[in-house]
Amino acid sequence: MFERIWRASLAPLVAATAAIAISSIALLISGNNPVEAFVEMWKTIDSTAAIVDIINTAVPLYISGVAVAIGFKMNLFNIGSNGQYILAALVAGWAGAEVSLPPLLHVPFVFLVAMTVGGSWALIAAILSVTRNVNVVVSTIMLNYIGIGLSAFLLSEYFRDSENGGLVAQTKVMPESARLPKLDPIFEFFGFNFGERVDLLGFLPFAILLGIAYHVLLNRSLFGYELKLSGMNADAAQSAGVNPKKMVLITLFMSGAVAGMIGLPFLLADPNFLKYGDAFPVTLGFTGLGLALLGRNSPVGVAAAAVVWATIEVATRRLGSLGIPPEIGKILQGSFLLAAVIAYEVVRRRNDAAAAEDAAAATRDDRSPPPSPAPEPAPIGATS
Amino acid sequence: MSDTGGDAIDTASAPIAIQLTDIVKRFPGVVANDGVNLTVRQGSVHAIVGENGAGKSTLMKTLYGAHQPNEGTITVKGEDRVFSSPKDAIADGIGMVFQAFMLAANLTVWENIVLGQEPGSRLSLDANEARTRIRDLGERYGLDVDPDALICDLGVGDKQRVEILKVLYRGAEILILDEPTAVLVPQEVDALFKSLRELTAQGSTIIFISHKLDEVLKHADAVTVIRQGKTVGEIPDPSTVTSNDLAEMMVGSELPTPETRDSTVTDEPVLQLSGLTVKAIDEGSRDPVHDVSFTVHRGEIVGIAGVEGNGQSELVRSLVGLLPSTGTVLLDGKDVAHMSTRARRDAGVGYISEDRQKDGLVLGFTLWENAALGHHHRPPFAKGPWLDIAGAKSRTDEIIEEFDVRTPGVDVPAFTLSGGNQQKLVVGREMTAEPKVLVAAHPTRGVDVGAQSVIWDILRDARAAGLGTILVSADLEELIGLSDRLLVMLRGEIVAEVDPSTVTPAELGSYMTGAKAGAH
Numbered sequence: 001m002f003e004r005i006w007r008a009s010l011a012p013l014v015a016a017t018a019a020i021a022i023s024s025i026a027l028l029i030s031g032n033n034p035v036e037a038f039v040e041m042w043k044t045i046d047s048t049a050a051i052v053d054i055i056n057t058a059v060p061l062y063i064s065g066v067a068v069a070i071g072f073k074m075n076l077f078n079i080g081s082n083g084q085y086i087l088a089a090l091v092a093g094w095a096g097a098e099v100s101l102p103p104l105l106h107v108p109f110v111f112l113v114a115m116t117v118g119g120s121w122a123l124i125a126a127i128l129s130v131t132r133n134v135n136v137v138v139s140t141i142m143l144n145y146i147g148i149g150l151s152a153f154l155l156s157e158y159f160r161d162s163e164n165g166g167l168v169a170q171t172k173v174m175p176e177s178a179r180l181p182k183l184d185p186i187f188e189f190f191g192f193n194f195g196e197r198v199d200l201l202g203f204l205p206f207a208i209l210l211g212i213a214y215h216v217l218l219n220r221s222l223f224g225y226e227l228k229l230s231g232m233n234a235d236a237a238q239s240a241g242v243n244p245k246k247m248v249l250i251t252l253f254m255s256g257a258v259a260g261m262i263g264l265p266f267l268l269a270d271p272n273f274l275k276y277g278d279a280f281p282v283t284l285g286f287t288g289l290g291l292a293l294l295g296r297n298s299p300v301g302v303a304a305a306a307v308v309w310a311t312i313e314v315a316t317r318r319l320g321s322l323g324i325p326p327e328i329g330k331i332l333q334g335s336f337l338l339a340a341v342i343a344y345e346v347v348r349r350r351n352d353a354a355a356a357e358d359a360a361a362a363t364r365d366d367r368s369p370p371p372s373p374a375p376e377p378a379p380i381g382a383t384s
Numbered sequence: 385m386s387d388t389g390g391d392a393i394d395t396a397s398a399p400i401a402i403q404l405t406d407i408v409k410r411f412p413g414v415v416a417n418d419g420v421n422l423t424v425r426q427g428s429v430h431a432i433v434g435e436n437g438a439g440k441s442t443l444m445k446t447l448y449g450a451h452q453p454n455e456g457t458i459t460v461k462g463e464d465r466v467f468s469s470p471k472d473a474i475a476d477g478i479g480m481v482f483q484a485f486m487l488a489a490n491l492t493v494w495e496n497i498v499l500g501q502e503p504g505s506r507l508s509l510d511a512n513e514a515r516t517r518i519r520d521l522g523e524r525y526g527l528d529v530d531p532d533a534l535i536c537d538l539g540v541g542d543k544q545r546v547e548i549l550k551v552l553y554r555g556a557e558i559l560i561l562d563e564p565t566a567v568l569v570p571q572e573v574d575a576l577f578k579s580l581r582e583l584t585a586q587g588s589t590i591i592f593i594s595h596k597l598d599e600v601l602k603h604a605d606a607v608t609v610i611r612q613g614k615t616v617g618e619i620p621d622p623s624t625v626t627s628n629d630l631a632e633m634m635v636g637s638e639l640p641t642p643e644t645r646d647s648t649v650t651d652e653p654v655l656q657l658s659g660l661t662v663k664a665i666d667e668g669s670r671d672p673v674h675d676v677s678f679t680v681h682r683g684e685i686v687g688i689a690g691v692e693g694n695g696q697s698e699l700v701r702s703l704v705g706l707l708p709s710t711g712t713v714l715l716d717g718k719d720v721a722h723m724s725t726r727a728r729r730d731a732g733v734g735y736i737s738e739d740r741q742k743d744g745l746v747l748g749f750t751l752w753e754n755a756a757l758g759h760h761h762r763p764p765f766a767k768g769p770w771l772d773i774a775g776a777k778s779r780t781d782e783i784i785e786e787f788d789v790r791t792p793g794v795d796v797p798a799f800t801l802s803g804g805n806q807q808k809l810v811v812g813r814e815m816t817a818e819p820k821v822l823v824a825a826h827p828t829r830g831v832d833v834g835a836q837s838v839i840w841d842i843l844r845d846a847r848a849a850g851l852g853t854i855l856v857s858a859d860l861e862e863l864i865g866l867s868d869r870l871l872v873m874l875r876g877e878i879v880a881e882v883d884p885s886t887v888t889p890a891e892l893g894s895y896m897t898g899a900k901a902g903a904h
Contacts, residue, residue: 222769225753225760235743238706239735240758241726352799359792359800360416 007351011343012304018343019336026331027324037324041315050314052198057310058303059207060265060281064288065295065302066214067259072297073218074231074251078122080140081259082285083147088118089263090151090171093276094159096267097172106178110268111261118260119253121147126252130245136252148282155276170277180206180269203265210258215299227251259285290337296344309333400462401426401558401589402447402478407456409442416442417453418613424558424606426461429580429590431604431622433597435634435804435832439613440593444560447591448480449473460558479556481547483563487535494518494531497550521552526582540692541572545579552583559583561592565599566830567858569691570893577603595833597627609633634833648683649868654852655680655821659711660721662698662876672698673709674876680821680852685843687867687884688856691896695876696856697738700825703854704728704735716820729758734819736810738826738856740803744810747799751791754798755780755813779816787812788838804835811839815846822846825856840866860889874898 024034044050064081071078078084092114101109125143128134161172180202184194194200218224230237230247238244262284266273273280291309295302316329402424409417417439424430434440446453449467458465460476467473470480487496494514503517504510515531522528527545535543544564551559559580565573580590580603594600600607601622609617609630617633619625662673673695680686690696702709705725713721720728729735735758737744745754756765756776764775780794787808791801798806811827827843828836843866847853857863863870864884872880872895880895894900 220770220773222761222766222771225756225771229746229749229757232748233743233746236746236757238725239704239737239743240760241724241729243724243726352797355797356800359796360802 007347011347012340014343015336015340018339019332022335022339023328023331027328030325032324037319037328040319040322040324044318045311045315048192049195049198052194052200054307054310054314055204056198056201056265056270057313058306059201059203060262060284061287061291061309062207062303062306063210063258063265064262064284065291065306066210066288066299067255067262067285068288069292069295069297069302070214070227070258071251071255072231072292074227074247075234076231076248076251076255077137078125078140078252078255078259079137079289080122080125080143080147080285081118081255081262081288082283083140083144084118084121084256084259085262085285086280086282087121087147087151088114088260089267089280090155090159090276091117092260092264093171093174093267096174096178097161097275100175101177103177106175107180107268110174110178110264114260114264114267115257116260119257122252122256122259123249126249129252130248136248144285159276161275168277171275174267174274178268179274182269199271201265201269203269206261206264210261211299211303218299223250259288262288290333294337294340308336312336398425398427400424401428401460402591403457403459404443404447405457405459407443407446407453407458409439409446409451409453416613417446419615420456420610420613421615421618422608423618424589424591426589427584427587428605429577429584429592429603431600431607432591432593432610433595433600433607433630433634434610435834438610438634438832440610441562442613443610444480444562444591444593447473448478448560474554474556477555477557479551479554479559481544481551481559481561481564483566485543485547487543487546489534489536491535492531493529493533493535493538493546493549496535496546497531497553501554517553518549521549524582524586525552526579527552540567541575544568544576548579557587558589559591561590563593563595563830565594565596567692569858569896570860570889571897573599597630600630601625601627631833647868648848648850650682650684650850652682653679653714654682654716655854656714657703657711658714660699660702660709660713661711662695662702662707662709670876672876673702675711676873676876676878677711678871678878680854682850682852683847684868685847685853685855685866687863687870688854688873689860689863689870689892689896690856690873692858694873694896696873697825698876699873700738700823700854700856703823704733726761729817730762732818732820734814734817734822734824736814736822736824736827738829740806740810745798745806748797750795750797751784751789751801751809752777752780752794754809755783755794757813759813759817783809783812783816787815787842802832804831807831808835808838811842815842819851822851822853824853826858827855828857828859828862860892864889864892872896 020038027034027037045054064085067081068078092110095113096106096110099106099109121143122140125134125136125139128139129136155169155171159171160169163172182199182202183204184199187194187200218227226237226242226247229240230242230244234244237247263276263280266280267276287309291302291305294305294308312329312332316326316332319326319328400423402422404420404422407417407420420439420443422432422443432440432443445451447458449470449472452466452468458467460478465476467476488499494511497518498514502509503513518531527549529538529542529545529549535546538546544567548559564576568576584590604622607617607619607622607630608615609619611634656679658677660673660676661671664671676699678686688696688699698707701707703713705723705728709721711721712719715728715731715733718731720731720733723731741747746757752773753776759765760771764772764779766772767775777794783789784791784794789801789805789808789812791805798809801809807827814822824843828839831839840862843853843855855863855867864887867884870882870884870887870892871878872882872892874896879898879901882892882895891900
């Protein structure tokens with residue numbers, strides 16, 4: 001057990017060390033004291049309130065990571081999750097505020113709209129791919145710009161909230177029935193108090209459910225089997241009777257549908273938003289690409305990646321006011337991602353070689369057929 | 385002794401070119417070489433035989449400098465050597481020709497040969513110099529290839545000559561060839577060994593790895609047999625042994641033969657092809673498969689012979705629905721020609737693909753995930769829309785047991801298995817699904833003698849139980865031995881039907897190359 005945890009965490013630990021070293025160098029070059037900077041970062045996150053903040057920040061990041069991870073699992077690079085979620089958030093924000101429904105129907109309705117819009121936008125790339133053989137990477141990238149432009153147009157022309165004079169380009173605020181309550185009371189019941197400054201937002205359970213659903217789909221369903229099969233060996237998938245076109249259509253739709261949910265924590269649970277408008281975060285889709293990579297497309301791995309990402313984000317928020325460039329956060333994130341990808345590959349090769357040797361050792365000699373245990377799985381959500 | 389050049393140099397007393405003494409190579413948990421000795425005399429053709437996993441490749445990698453032995457010494461022309469990389473080995477004149485060609489298909493012959501060792505200055509490539517040197521090498525050793533031809537236009541034999549030229553161009557005098565004849569037809573094999581003789585006559589030394597014992601006996605001046613990491617036989621004069629002797633040394637038991645005994649052919653057709661055509665992708669070029677018609681009966685193995693690239697692979701792929709085709713394919717009287725791959729598999733078509741690592745297996749998947757491949761949507765692998773992991777694992781255990789797949793368990797990834805065990809898993813998977821028709825392409829390619837005999841047994845037993853089989857193979861012994869009927873494919877058409885009980889490999893070879901026209 002210990003051995004297993006050690007193996008799984010070795011690569012991320014090495015990567016974290018490398019990332020800290022690289023950003024220290026960057027701090028030194030820019031004339032700052034790295035020790036001071038890291039001490040300040042630690043101080044910033046060393047509180048219950050900061051942890052709640054980190055979790056709130058990690059939730060949409062996690063959804064974004066899972067959205068692209070679904071596609072990555074079959075080597076479909078959905079680089080368009082950004083456009084998909086922006087369009088989805090706009091339409092769902094507008095539609096959600098326009099209808100009046102009881103709470104038990106209102107929230108599902110917003111989900112349905114967001115997922116349908118996100119999925120359909122991704123489906124355009126899928127259809128282009130299966131009918132005209134257009135490269136998915138290229139088409140999804142391009143569709144980002146179209147989606148973002150289209151949403152700006154729709155917002156200013158049709159979906160703008162006209163009641164406050166229409167001065168601010170934003171949708172109407174979600175009615176009470178579409179809002180998810182904060183989770184603080186549950187924790188207070190068990191004696192945890194987060195304090196006045198922060199609330200644990202109500203979208204967290206949905207993110208956890210999404211993770212579980214993703215795990216079940218991937219590892220327990222025939223569709224998940226075919227998804228992984230198509231990703232690992234498209235020729236073998238075809239020989240096994242898997243229809244590659246159908247797989248592309250379904251998978252991209254699903255990836256887009258999950259991407260459509262990226263904006264929902266803001267629309268449904270964050271009291272600072274509850275609407276689509278100017279301050280709405282607009283680059284979360286791109287962040288998801290890195291998180292899926294970092295988390296190796298596994299439900300748990302992407303969650304860990306999202307938490308790390310959110311931690312760095314929260315930790316560096318206060319640096320600007322201390323005269324330390326907050327961009328150090330981006331350097332930390334970027335160097336951590338690169339170092340992790342390299343470390344994973346090194347560990348994977350080593351584990352593969354070890355697995356091959358274990359199997360060879362176990363089968364080599366008939367005189368002593370040892371019932372050797374199966375090799376340990378590779379760290380956090382290996383390629384299989 | 386060799387039939388072509390044994391009299392040129394008396395190799396038995398020639399100076400020793402390479403001597404490996406007590407080589408031990410350990411990997412964690414495995415001793416791949418456990419005291420291997422090898423003595424190769426200058427100017428000789430030296431064969432190394434052994435089953436898959438016996439340690440031949442490990443040994444050759446040691447000699448080629450790809451890794452270092454834990455114990456033992458390497459002596460080249462009397463001097464002790466330590467090779468820390470293939471660069472060191474090539475500096476001592478040792479070059480390796482790999483089994484899988486490593487050529488850039490869209491470059492020309494000369495470009496491929498000089499790659500990494502380009503003549504001329506840093507900024508300008510001296511193409512004429514390259515062409516001249518390659519022509520000279522070719523003339524000197526009888527390895528004729530047009531330096532300006534594109535690799536993708538060349539046949540297998542030519543590609544192999546390019547590989548050999550690549551090594552010679554780098555100044556190799558000692559050539560290691562890994563299963564050089566695996567992809568060649570008999571005529572090409574003869575041409576290859578003729579070239580190799582040309583090389584040895586001019587002082588080069590050849591080491592080749594082979595599974596084909598008859599060929600080893602025919603062409604080698606000396607043979608070393610390796611079993612389970614040890615040298616078990618050093619035969620300085622192959623004329624003193626038979627292929628059975630060699631096989632016994634290799635496996636410790638007698639060589640299996642592919643002979644099918646009594647005919648089990650019935651008169652019930654199970655698969656009827658008529659007018660099957662796979663259209664060419666470009667307008668105007670030849671159809672890969674053109675108007676092929678034949679019938680497979682229950683209990684019959686129909687062998688398809690042909691030089692690779694004459695439509696066999698397209699025929700196979702169209703039969704399992706991976707390539708669109710026209711014409712009719714009746715399975716048990718029902719037309720399946722327009723069905724999807726899945727529907728055909730469900731209707732009872734089993735499929736052993738020609739390259740297990742390409743589309744027969746997913747190397748990163750575990751054995752149970754691989755055992756489910758193509759059958760994953762049916763019990764015992766599935767329950768409704770869900771994977772039945774327990775069911776899949778127990779079915780995999782059955783396959784492992786029944787088809788003698790050597791593995792530590794069902795949870796290891798497929799890449800950890802040897803080629804033979806991977807193939808037994810594939811064959812086992814297809815057979816446990818109880819197909820009506822089996823489409824088998826090269827079912828024993830690249831597997832060792834032990835696994836080969838297991839697979840032949842499986843095919844024979846299934847035939848006796850009424851399975852109709854289409855067998856495509858490049859191994860003519862296998863085709864002749866197993867088939868009840870042999871069809872020869874040339875340029876996409878069936879050009880001859882021969883009786884496997886009377887035809888010889890050489891005769892079959894002439895049909896395959898079109899040198900002899902057959903009756904069909």
